[in-house]
Amino acid sequence: MGKYLSLNSDFGIEFITTTDMKKLTPQQLSTLHDHLIRQNTNDRLVSELLDHLACEAEEYLWKGYNFDLALAKITQEANSMAVKYLRDTYQHEVAMTEEQLQNASLDDIIFEFRNKDYGAYDLRQAYPFALRSALILGIGLFLMMMAFLSGIVKGSWDFYSPSGLMWVLGVSGVAYSIGSWFLKSRQLKQLTTT
């Protein structure tokens, strides 16, 4: 956008170029951001609303208000009532359909209007896999240790004895869990790079 459409015809200017525009400083932007966070804004809308309010603020600045006054006007407009209205309308409009709900997991429902990129969603998604791998790895290591100890105590080694069987089971358990973890992390890397 090279040009900015002015609404205020009092000034008698219809177009001004963006270079003349007053810009918000990073500090002022973060003040607006804090305001949005304090009002409990929907995660998915924060960055977009920040841009919206910043545009409004810049328009006020351009009209000759100072930032504090502009901020007061904006926070008055974007008060908790307005943000609550936004959240309610949003959840009503963009809610999952019946069909989506049928296939949604508990995580999908919990995180429907929350920030999935933050990390908690991924952790929850990976939890069953991590738990299973850790369990198999733990049992495998335990079996290997027991077999090793009993081998030392006996002073002889036979793969066809109970301790030999335990050793084989333990090794395969450890190999399985490490192998599947390795495959999974490679898959994830491919998913994120493509």
Place this chain on the structure above:
Amino acid sequence: MEASSNEFLRGTLKTIVLKLLAEQGRMYGYEITQSVKERTSGEITLTFGALYPVLHKLEQDGFLMTESEEVDGRLRKYYSLTPSGNATAVQKVSDFERFVEAMQSLLRPQNGEISLAKL
């Protein structure tokens, strides 16, 4: 006027957004509110509380696509129509025009009555 115009607006918001995007190609949220305000000389003002749910709904339905760009240290999300959004825009606008015509014939004074507007 304020309360009832909000009531009328609720059903037509999607049509307004689709129509504007069909004309302008690519817009961001604030631009849409300003464009509506300007073209209706301030008669219709969209609040962010009404606009963004509709934008995200249309995106979810596959009518809009978005691209984010960094502008002055903040992310700006631009919306544009997808092919199916284009078709829907045409459909909705023509539906709405028919509706407005029907409303006008309802509002037109019947025989024997004198319209206040004419006085």
